[in-house]
Amino acid sequence: MILIVDDIEANIIALKKILELHNLEVDTATSGEEALKKILKKSYSLIIMDVQMPKMDGFEVVEILAGNKKTKDIPVIFLSAVNKQKKFISKGYETGGVEYITKPVDPDLLILKVKTFLKIYNQQNELKIVRDLLAKEIEIRKKDQENLEIIVAERTKELVKKNEELEMRNHELQQFSWVVSHDLKEPVRKIQIFIKMIKERFLIQEEKSLDYIDRTIRSAERMENLITDLLEYSRLSSNVPPEETDLNLIVEEVVTDFDYLIDKKEASIYVGNLPTLTVIPSQMRQVFQNLIGNSLKFVKKDTKPVISVSSQIIAEKSFDSEPSEDGKYCRIEVKDNGIGFDENYIDRIFMIFQSLNVRSAYEGTGIGLAIAKKIIEKHNGLITAKSVANEGATFILILPLTNEIIL
Structure with missing residues (x-):
């Protein structure tokens, strides 16, 4: 069961409706005090907590829960329409929250995160059950078996294996949530843009309507392929075979996807002759989509974006390697030529949920570069x-020419 805590009844009704549409059982509380009373009496798998409430705010409630052995492991998602500053978001994580979402809430993103944390919480409970069962079984074996050391070793090995499996599943769910919530947005946005253009501008002109419909279909097909590959990738046991891929075609597809934004910002993109590599095409497309997308996003005011993509064959796996035709x-x-960043923060830009810019000024979740780094590695x-x-900024990739995929 999920507990929604919010002092505004309208917010509770809206959230409850979203969750119940997905067959999720919901309970509600209109204050921090009421929430604490309910939590002590009932078992909840997830709490969606408003930050700003009278008398006792959401941070205070979660601090109390974190200090209680019974409630410290319940995942809490903070929601806030007012406290959007970095210090409040940081405080949310410090007090024990697993996520901090600012209002207005994207229903699809909220459901993805809710389902992910519910799965993680349920698997953690399964792990506790396994541990308890194994502990009891070991005690029985101590009484009934003479060869105690062998049995304990066998059961410990099984426990370690179960722990590793459950930890891997938890990691898979987190990776899947991050990737899906970020990289599926762009294809969906393209579909919306083209459909809107067909409706408002080109519905009467048959030829152009068909052109935009074809583009929409191609975007949808790429989205379907992306979902398939991401499902495999998120399990970290992907059997997606690499193939010889012309990076010129990959970058051309990405630029085509961004053509509306390129025209709108009057951007210039120069692409040199890129090599053919043995890679997973859809994942390499994600890398260039994130990098070029960032270059179009983080632009200086009153400056037309200028983006270049170039390559060299080099001798060694090193950023400073000399060019070599036989490399x-x-x-x-x-x-x-965008806003750039301070190189003192170079380590942060490739970390999950890290952003060096104000979220209100530049839209994004702060995980695109983390995804790109994982794919390159x-x-x-x-x-x-x-x-x-x-x-401005320059992103540098070093890749082997032949297949060296790490499974």
Whole structure:
């Protein structure tokens, strides 16, 4: 059961309706005090907590829960329409929350996160049950078996294996949630844009209507392929075979997907001759979609974006390697003239949920570069960036020319 805590009745009704549409059992509380009373009497798998409430705010409630052995493991998602500053978000995680979402809430994203944390919580409970059962069984064996050391070793091995399996599943669910909530947005946005353009501008003109419909279909097909690959990728046991892939075609597809935004911002994109590599095409497409998308997003005011994509064959797997026609690696650079960043924060930009910019000024979840880094490392490559604040950024990729996928 999920507990919704909010002092505004309208918010409770809206959230409850969203969750119940997905057959999720819901309970509600209109204050921190009422929530604590209910939590002590009933068992909840997840709590959705409003931050700003009279008398006792959401942070205070979660601090109390974190100090109680019975309630400390219940996952809490904070919701806030007012406290959107970094210090409040940080405090939410410090007090024990597993997520901090600002209002207005995206219903689809909320459901994805709710279902993910419910699965994680249920699996953690399964792990506790397994541990309890094994502990009891060991006690019985101590009384009934003479060869105690062998039995304990066998059961301990089974317990470690179960722990590893459950930890891997938890990790898979988290990775899946992060990827789905971020990288499926762009194809969906493209579908929305083209359908709207067909409706408002080109419905009467048959030829152009068909053109935009075809583009919409292609975007939907790419989205379907992306979902399939992400499901495999999220399990970290992907059997998606790599194949020889012309990166020129990959970048061309990405640029085509961004053509509306490119026209709107009057951006210039220059693509040099890129190599053909043995890679997983859909994952490599994600990398360039994130990098070029960031270059189009993080632009200076009153400045037209200029983006270049270039490559060199190099001798060694190193950012500073010299060019070599007989080399086994390639160095790819994606350069822009955007807002850049301070290189003192280079380690942060590739971390999950880390962003160096104000969320209200630049939309995003702060995980695109983390996804790009994981994909490059999966291909036995390297990724870094060079930048000066307000003077643009250059992202550098090192990739092997032949298949070195790390499964």
